[in-house]
Each structure stands twice: as structure tokens, then as C-alpha cells.
């Protein structure tokens with residue numbers, strides 16, 4: 001075993017360090033190690049929880065913003081009607097992805113398939129909107 005004070009290697013079961021004379025009590029050292037490990041595992045878990053909360057909060061805020069924008073886009077001028085309809089489609093897909101992400105259903109495999117399918121539908125509709133409104137991405141970035 002290794003002396004906790006000087007780091008010297010000692011024979012297993014020694015009562016005292018052969019270099020510095022520190023009392024070597026395996027049981028205490030093991031308990032300390034065990035405790036440290038438990039502590040760091042707990043801290044890690046706490047950290048993850050905080051992170052999850054942050055991500056969920058971000059998603060919620062994003063959803064609220066999108067809902068607000070959708071309401072503002074209601075009754076668009078004639079020229080934008082087509083784009084608006086696509087936005088409504090996009091919005092409903094987004095809602096489905098959002099609720100799947102917030103409270104996942106099905107197995108991991110069906111969940112992934114579902115999300116993948118919805119994501120590709122999402123980008124298809126998004127591409128259509130880009131054709132109607134070619135500078136939509138530039139506009140979005142300026143905001």
C-alpha cells in the first residue's frame with residue numbers, strides 16, 4: 001500500500017510507513033477513498049441535472065418565442081400566404097418533435113426513427129420556404 005503522507009510504497013498490511021513512520025490504517029484509507037469516490041459521483045450527477053434543467057429551460061424559451069412569432073405571422077399579406085402555410089406545417093412538425101423530446105415515447109429505436117423522419121420532413125419544408133424566400137436565412141441571422 002502507498003503511504004498517504006509521503007507516497008512511499010509499503011508492504012500490504014504494514015501498520016506504519018517504513019519511510020516516514022506515518023500510521024497506515026488501510027480501513028481508514030479505504031473509507032476515505034470510497035467517500036471521495038461517492039462524493040465525486042454525486043457531484044457529477046448534480047452537474048448533469050443542472051445541465052438538463054438548463055437545456056429544458058432553453059427549449060421552453062425557444063418554443064415560447066416561436067409561438068409568439070407564429071401568432072404575429074397570422075393573416076399574412078397575399079404574397080406571403082404560401083410561405084405562411086409552410087411555416088404552419090413547419091410549426092406543427094416542430095411541435096411534434098418538441099413533445100417527443102420533452103417526453104420521449106416508444107423504444108429508443110422507434111424514438112430515433114421518429115425523430116429522424118420528422119427532422120427530414122422539417123428540412124424539406126424548410127427548403128421549400130427558402131425557395132419562396134431566398135434570403136430567409138440572412139434575415140434570420142440578422143435578428
Ligand SMILES: [Zn+2]
Pocket residue numbers: 003004005006007008017018019020021022
Ligand atoms: Zn510515509
